[in-house]
């Protein structure tokens with residue numbers, strides 16, 4: 073009775089009511105089956121609810137003391153009790169059959185056309201295409217100022233990333249899901265795909281999207297402080313467009329790698345290093361070590377005025393930590409995530425910002441040395 | 446069903462209790478210990494509730510306004526732990542301490558000295574847990590489930606305190622459970638065979654076995670966590686040959702029976718209250734007992750339904766889905782039996798009955814969402830969203846907590862000797878039942894629409910739902926102050942209560958005067 077009022081209140085809410093109140097139908101055959109299953113079970117529950125609560129309310133109205141001063145005497149009836157064991161059992165069998173077939177379809181990852189490895193880490197996704205030489209990181213694109221209520225919130229607040237995953241429509245895409253650190257969960261409601269990313273193990277799942285479009289989801293497993301800021305965005309493109317996109321990006325990434333090799337022999341100026349370093353720091357490091365380098369007491373160490381970042385002797389240790397991470401802590405290996413130039417810049421920045429005064433300049437070649445040790 | 450032949454006037458002569466603080470510190474009296482458990486539970490209910498208010502205040506609007514995400518995670522984690530181990534479980538243990546001996550005609554619990562210990566270590570456990578919030582790096586922030594490796598490699602140093610406090614809570618629960626079992630097996634009044642025991646006693650009997658079976662499993666899980674973090678083992682670390690998903694298997698092998706630990710005693714309470722205010726015997730007593738046992742046994746076979754997305758083989762998913770769905774059958778039997786008890790009864794609607802009726806309806810709604818969650822392919826969509834949060838709060842708040850409130854209103858006259866202010870009590874009921882639905886019902890929609898749980902901030906499309914939810918939350922929180930007021934008022938005074946203040950109530954506890962004398966049933970009553 074009370075829930076019904078709440079339900080009515082909810083239904084009278086403005087705009088986009090449909091998507092706000094129910095599971096999405098999604099855009100794949102599987103997600104449609106899941107939706108149907110959801111609605112079927114929901115209706116069955118409602119029907120049982122109407123019967124049970126109905127009887128209760130009739131009883132509360134008709135069998136109250138003022139109406140029915142003398143209670144009846146029965147307190148057992150084997151036939152009835154057997155009936156209400158058997159009938160629910162049959163209803164359950166009726167639910168279990170479509171559930172089983174749907175589940176088996178969902179778990180069949182064989183014969184995929186495209187395979188993509190999805191790696192979760194605190195707090196971003198890494199996508200790697202197996203058929204092509206393409207891989208990239210995908211991070212939250214919402215500005216910190218929106219989160220802190222300084223700017224107005226964008227339309228896809230918290231559900232937007234810098235580099236979305238792109239997949240073809242009408243093709244079976246297989247995802248290999250794993251993690252670098254803690255457990256995350258890769259979830260796109262429109263595909264009815266949710267799979268945990270477990271460190272050290274690989275899970276498989278798949279989808280086949282019918283309609284081109286942009287589909288949004290989020291990490292669905294508590295993975296630390298920024299768990300709420302780890303969206304998933306997938307763009308599904310027609311196969312031809314997808315092919316064009318993937319060859320483009322492949323070429324771009326190849327070019328970037330070559331440029332990187334050339335850079336090894338080049339020296340950047342302090343201004344250039346500090347400029348780039350600040351940008352990289354704020355997008356990659358500030359989430360934990362904080363924009364002012366102060367860290368979070370007891371959780372993330374400070375860089376300003378303490379530790380390796382101010383120790384003139386510890387230059388190579390500093391590089392090693394940033395490149396290879398510190399195992400068993402939240403400090404990741406950024407060697408794969410950033411270019412050598414970016415790494416050089418951000419380490420230079422850390423050694424010379426917020427009053428740190430080592431005066432050290434780190435160049436891409438220094439990073440290369442550590443990486444190839 | 447039973448009659449007592451106790452000479453109550455005789456009791457009254459030597460019903461002296463020890464005085465001063467020593468009475469409470471060293472007491473071995475089941476009634477004192479019961480009261481202390483209940484008081485402790487109420488305190489923790491408000492502590493955990495205050496944390497829930499912090500969570501709901503932060504979620505009132507999109508964006509971060511009050512707390513930072515790390516602190517938010519500490520709040521959800523400690524809220525969950527405090528509510529489960531501090532509010533619900535001690536409340537049930539308190540009720541068991543008070544009522545089990547009185548219902549079976551025993552003078553006290555079987556192991557009174559241990560009873561004192563099992564209570565007194567609890568405040569220490571919670572001082573440690575709550576104290577850890579003030580440590581450098583903050584308290585536990587990995588969710589009450591403490592999944593590795595977030596809780597091992599990536600947690601702050603308060604983890605050691607978390608593990609220590611969970612150990613103490615576990616020891617306390619096990620000691621309490623042993624006491625309940627021994628009391629029920631050995632101290633029943635002559636003539637009270639098992640199939641004559643009140644259902645509250647039966648449900649606690651079964652619950653106690655669950656506790657003994659699974660609390661050591663939890664202790665094992667958190668100990669492995671501790672050695673992984675501090676002593677270089679790698680039970681849950683893939684790099685060292687371990688498996689983080691194994692943590693979840695171990696945890697939920699404890700965790701799923703645990704949720705039944707938090708609901709079976711409710712079934713017993715409701716099975717006492719509905720017949721009392723229906724003036725009709727409970728329908729299907731024996732099928733109630735069998736259903737309870739069936740639920741308890743099944744609860745050991747379904748743990749992995751919390752883990753459908755972890756990547757289990759499909760046949761395992763099917764097995765756990767079928768087993769989980771099966772639990773709906775005995776649970777359904779219980780609900781049908783309660784409805785059949787009401788049918789053609791002669792009902793009145795005193796406060797305990799109101800809470801019991803709300804329990805039946807709202808717990809059943811929680812059961813429906815539970816059934817939906819059991820369906821593996823759909824669970825992929827629901828898992829770790831607000832749909833789950835809605836589900837478990839329907840069973841925990843409008844289930845477990847409402848049944849405890851029903852029990853408190855039912856037995857308060859027996860405990861204090863006074864009738865409470867029933868207008869105030871009914872106000873508490875109506876404000877609670879309305880606000881709790883405004884609080885938790887919209888969460889179903891937030892979850893279906895895709896809002897993950899355990900997030901401090903959310904996409905703007907969830908704003909309206911969260912606002913309604915938060916308003917419901919504050920209203921529910923405030924309503925509980927009325928409860929506090931009713932209880933304090935009733936302890937202090939009020940209309941004298943008869944030995945049996947409820948016309949239709951049955952059971953040995955109503956054969957002793959109200960308030961129940963300090964020592965009852967020194968001569969066992971006869972039961973026929």
Ligand code: HEM
Pocket residue numbers: 494497498500501521522524525526528529532533587588589590834838841842845846884898899900918921922
């Ligand atoms: C005043 C009433 C309550 C309110 C407003 C409330 C609210 C909440 C909220 C908002 C969450 C966080 C959900 C998430 O982000 O995952 C939560 C989590 C939780 N609550 Fe409550 N709650 C209340 C009472 C209770 C009670 C009485 C219990 C137990 C008997 C309980 C048990 C839990 C548990 C186990 C969690 C999960 C914690 C975790 O994710 O680790 N809550 N609650």
Ligand SMILES: [Cu+2]
Pocket residue numbers: 192195255256257291292293294295299302
């Ligand atoms: Cu994550």
